[in-house]
Amino acid sequence: MIAAILNDLWQSTAFLCLAALLTLLLRTNSAGARYRVWLAASVKFLLPLSLLASLTGRLPPLPAFAVLSGPPSGLAQRIIQPFVPGSTPAGASAAAPPVGPPENLWVVLLIIWGAGVGIVLFSWLIRWRRVRRALSSSTPLPLEAPIPVRESSASLEPGLVGVLHPVILFPVGLAARLTATEMRGIVAHELCHYRRRDNLTMTMHMVVEALFWFYPPVWWLGARLIAERERACDETVVAAGHDAEIYAGSILKVCRFFAQSKIACVAGVSGSDLRHRVEEIMSERSAIPVGRTKKLLIATSIAGALCTMALSGGLSVTVAHAQAAAATVPAPADRAKLLAEQQAPQQEVPFNPARFEKFAGYYRIGPSGAPVGFARAYRKGDHYYLQLTGQPPVQVFPESPTKFFATVVAAQISFVTGPTGRATGMVLHQNGYLHAWPRSSKTAYAAFESELRHRIKQNRPSPGTEAALLRQIQSLESTGHGLYAEMTPELAAAAREQEPKTAALWKRLGALRSLRFAGVLPNGSNDYIATFAHGQLAIIISPLTSAGKIAGLLYRFP
Numbered sequence: 001m002i003a004a005i006l007n008d009l010w011q012s013t014a015f016l017c018l019a020a021l022l023t024l025l026l027r028t029n030s031a032g033a034r035y036r037v038w039l040a041a042s043v044k045f046l047l048p049l050s051l052l053a054s055l056t057g058r059l060p061p062l063p064a065f066a067v068l069s070g071p072p073s074g075l076a077q078r079i080i081q082p083f084v085p086g087s088t089p090a091g092a093s094a095a096a097p098p099v100g101p102p103e104n105l106w107v108v109l110l111i112i113w114g115a116g117v118g119i120v121l122f123s124w125l126i127r128w129r130r131v132r133r134a135l136s137s138s139t140p141l142p143l144e145a146p147i148p149v150r151e152s153s154a155s156l157e158p159g160l161v162g163v164l165h166p167v168i169l170f171p172v173g174l175a176a177r178l179t180a181t182e183m184r185g186i187v188a189h190e191l192c193h194y195r196r197r198d199n200l201t202m203t204m205h206m207v208v209e210a211l212f213w214f215y216p217p218v219w220w221l222g223a224r225l226i227a228e229r230e231r232a233c234d235e236t237v238v239a240a241g242h243d244a245e246i247y248a249g250s251i252l253k254v255c256r257f258f259a260q261s262k263i264a265c266v267a268g269v270s271g272s273d274l275r276h277r278v279e280e281i282m283s284e285r286s287a288i289p290v291g292r293t294k295k296l297l298i299a300t301s302i303a304g305a306l307c308t309m310a311l312s313g314g315l316s317v318t319v320a321h322a323q324a325a326a327a328t329v330p331a332p333a334d335r336a337k338l339l340a341e342q343q344a345p346q347q348e349v350p351f352n353p354a355r356f357e358k359f360a361g362y363y364r365i366g367p368s369g370a371p372v373g374f375a376r377a378y379r380k381g382d383h384y385y386l387q388l389t390g391q392p393p394v395q396v397f398p399e400s401p402t403k404f405f406a407t408v409v410a411a412q413i414s415f416v417t418g419p420t421g422r423a424t425g426m427v428l429h430q431n432g433y434l435h436a437w438p439r440s441s442k443t444a445y446a447a448f449e450s451e452l453r454h455r456i457k458q459n460r461p462s463p464g465t466e467a468a469l470l471r472q473i474q475s476l477e478s479t480g481h482g483l484y485a486e487m488t489p490e491l492a493a494a495a496r497e498q499e500p501k502t503a504a505l506w507k508r509l510g511a512l513r514s515l516r517f518a519g520v521l522p523n524g525s526n527d528y529i530a531t532f533a534h535g536q537l538a539i540i541i542s543p544l545t546s547a548g549k550i551a552g553l554l555y556r557f558p
Contacts, residue, residue, distance in 0.1 A: 007048065007419060008045065008048045009212075009215065011044070012041070012044045012045045013217060014305070015040075015041055015044040015305055015306075016041045016044075016217055016221060018041075018301060018302070018305055019037045019038055019040065019041035022037045022298055022301060022302075023037050023038065023224075025294065025297070025298075026290065026294070026298075028288050029288050029289070029290050029294070030232065030235060030288075030289075030290070031228045031229075031231035031232040031234075031235055032196070032228075032232040032235070032236075033290050034228050035225065035228035035229055035232055037298070038221060038224050038225050038228060039201055039204075039205075039225065040302060041221060042204065042205045042208050042218075042221055042222075042225065043204065044306075045208045045211075045212060045218060046204070046207065046208060046211075048419055113214070116213045116214060117210050117211065117213060119213075120209065120210045120213045121210055124206065124210075124263060127262045127263040128263055130154070130262075131156070131161055131169075131261075131263065131266055133154075134152040134153075134154035134156060134169065135150070135152065135161055135162075135167065135169055137152060137153060137154075138150035138151055138152040138169060139151050141170060143168075143183075143187060145168060145187060145191060146191070146194075147166055147167060147168060147191075147194055148167045148168070149167070149168045149170065149187070150167055150168070150169050150170070151169075151170050151171070151172055151174075152169055152170070152171060152172065153171075153172050154171060155171055155258055155259050156169070156171055156258060156259055156261060156268075157171070157254050157255070157258040157259060157260055157261060157268040157269060157270055158170050158171065158174060158186050158189075158190060158254060158258075158268060158269055159190070159261050159266045159267060159268035159269075160190050160193045160194055160198070160199055160266065160267045160268075161199075161266050162199065163199045163200050163203055163265065166194055166199060168187065168190045168191075168194075171258050173257075174186075174254075174258070177253055177257055178250055178253060178254075179246075181242075181243070181246050182246055182247075182249065182250035182253070183250075184242070185237055185242045185243075185246065185247040185250050186250055186251075186254065186269055188236075188237045188240060188242060189233050189234070189237050189269050190267070190269070192232070192233040192236045192237060193229070193233060193267035196229070196232065196233070198229050198267045199265045199266070199267055201225075201229075202222075202225065202226070202229075202264040202265045202267070203265045205218075205221070205222055205225055205264070206222075206264055206265060208221075208222075209222055222264060225264075226264060229267065230269075230270075230277060231277065231280060234247075234277060234280065234281050238281060244281050244282055245282065247281060248278045248281045248282055250269075251269055251270070251274075251277070251278070251281075252274075252278065254269050254270065255269075255270050255274060330432065330433065330434075335432035335433070336432065338429070338432045338433065338434065339431065339432035341429070342410055342411065342412060342429050342430060342431075342432065343410045346397070346399050346405040346412065347399055348397040348398060348399060349398055349399055349400065350398075351382075351398035351401070353379060353381065353382045355401070356377075356379045356384055357379075358417070358420075358421050358422045358423055359377050359402075359415045359423045359426075360377050360378050360379060361376075361377060361423065361439060361440075361442075362374050362375070362376050362439070362440045362441065362442055362444070362445040363375040363376075363377070363425065363426040363437040363438065363439055363440060364437060364438055364439075364440040364444065365388070365389070365435075365437050366545065366551065367545055367546045367547075370543070370544075370545055370546040371440075371444075371448055372524060372542050372543050372545075372551055372552070373388060373389035373390070373448075373523060373524060374388075374389050374440065374444075374445045374448060374449075375387070375388050375389075375426060375428075375437055376388075376445070377413075377415075377423075377426065383395060384396050384397070384398070384404060386404075386406070386413060388523070389448075389449075389452070389522075389523045389524060390521060390522035390523025390524060390525075391522075391523060394406050394408055395407075396412075396413060399412070400414075402414055402415045402417060403415075409430070410430070411428065411429060411430035412428075412429040412430075413426055413427065413428055413429070414426070414427045414429065415427075416436075423439060424438070424439050425437060425438045425439055426439070433490060452520075452524050455520050455524070456519075456520045456522070459519055459520060460520070461517050461520070461526045461528075462524075462526050462542075462543035462544065463544070464544045464548065465526045465528075465541050465543065465544060466515065466517065466528070468486060468541070468544060468548075468550055469515065469528060469539060469541050470515060471483055471486065472486070472550070472553070473512050473515070473530065474512075476502065476503070476506045477506060477511065477512065480499070480502075480503035480506065480507075481495070481496075481499050481502070481503065482495050482502070482553075484496065486548070486549060486550060487549060487550045487551075487553075488545065488549045488550065488551045490551075491549075491550060491551060491552060491553060495553070502555075505537075505555070508534060508535075509532035509533070509534050509535050509537060510532045510533030510534040510535075511532060511533045512530060512531070512532055513531045513532060513533060514530075514531045515528055515529075515530050515531075516528065516529045516530075516531070518538070521540065524542070524543060525540050525541065525542050525543070525552065525554075526540065526541050526542075526543070527539075527540050528540075528541065535557075536557070537555055537556070537557065538555070538556050538557065539553070539554070539555055540552075540553070540554040540555075540556070541553055541554075
């Protein structure tokens with residue numbers, strides 16, 4: 001949630017700055033054109049583009065690494081240790097004393113935000129009730145207009161009241177203070193508000209002010225909208241042939257004898273800088289029409305800004321986290337740091353079980369076209385579990401609002417969340433690596449499981465695995481190291497680390513005599529038995545990636 005708010009704020013602020021530049025470009029043009037630009041900036045606050053982009057799938061997907069989880073014994077060229085029951089790794093403690101509950105912070109912030117929204121809405125409700133009381137006690141006025149005109153005993157300035165069924169409301173005594181010509185100017189001003197639907201647009205901005213009450217730029221934007229709407233109506237009235245001096249005098253009389261409207265969605269005749277307005281009216285300068293070049297520039301600027309924001313998805317913490325997690329192979333120093341973090345003592349913290357529902361689901365291990373497995377996150381009551389394809393469920397414990405740790409191995413999982421708080425991916429922290437797995441669907445999971453069961457029943461290897469394994473063995477026999485170009489970057493890094501041990505093992509085993517497929521393991525990996533001159537070796541290889549790379553390789557003595 002915090003990421004969604006930050007995304008919307010920085011994007012809307014950037015858009016507001018763009019709007020300010022565009023209004024400078026339009027300073028010699030009509031106030032109505034500037035008003036529309038400011039209104040677009042207001043609407044942007046209600047348009048979380050990062051959320052829309054994620055819903056339409058336009059955000060860059062989380063890269064995923066294909067991995068192999070094999071048996072726990074033997075010389076392993078593995079990226080991920082298997083989740084199997086065993087002793088608690090050093091430094092992990094499920095029963096460690098809890099630290100301060102981070103969830104309380106979000107609760108406090110939510111309460112503060114809700115209280116602010118409530119105060120703003122309540123203050124507006126009080127003002128609106130005064131207007132409604134004035135309207136309910138009003139009487140019709142025999143003035144010719146396309147909407148009802150009424151007169152109230154309240155000392156409010158003339159104004160347009162209502163959004164769906166607007167009414168022009170005049171204070172009692174206005175006609176006695178103004179001439180017939182001045183009255184026509186005031187009526188023309190309010191009818192301009194009616195035709196422009198200013199009450200509706202200002203109501204929309206009031207929603208922005210209520211939701212973002214804590215953010216000063218939205219209040220400044222509201223003042224700009226009021227100023228430009230009044231100038232737009234002034235320009236229209238003067239352009240319609242009303243005498244500028246008489247019209248300006250009528251506005252000054254209204255402001256002298258009657259109270260200004262206290263709510264933005266009731267459009268009156270005052271508002272903004274009165275002195276500047278009168279100067280603008282008396283100057284009788286004609287607004288220059290917005291030319292085709294300026295229209296094209298404005299439309300291009302706005303469209304380009306919105307598209308850039310939608311495609312970027314924002315500078316959010318969650319996206320940065322996902323990008324960091326997608327690094328292929330960390331540098332040795334970075335991996336050592338990650339490994340130390342992953343093996344450090346973990347502390348369980350209080351966690352609301354209902355929050356896990358946004359994390360529960362299926363996560364794809366491997367490319368979308370050729371996954372090598374799935375991870376399923378789920379809960380039973382206040383217990384949380386992770387189950388990888390072909391492995392038993394492992395209980396995990398919360399150490400933050402989005403991160404959990406296991407106790408059977410030194411590993412943690414963290415969830416990458418979108419603007420709605422729902423998880424869009426999972427990151428596995430283990431062995432000094434970060435493995436990003438994007439969220440998938442139950443349908444994709446079921447299809448993979450069905451195909452896996454069918455392959456296990458038929459006892460057939462994954463395509464290309466035997467040939468790929470033979471090439472690796474031949475390279476090890478002749479050079480002492482594998483064909484790293486045919487491995488994924490992570491597996492290649494792990495294989496290079498273990499190259500001395502692997503070379504010694506191959507030297508001891510001697511020449512390859514035969515390679516026999518033994519079966520499909522529950523996790524979908526392929527089990528082969530290699531017979532050498534001086535012994536046998538069980539070799540487990542994961543299905544090849546869509547690019548034909550080996551993602552996981554495990555050697556063990558049968």
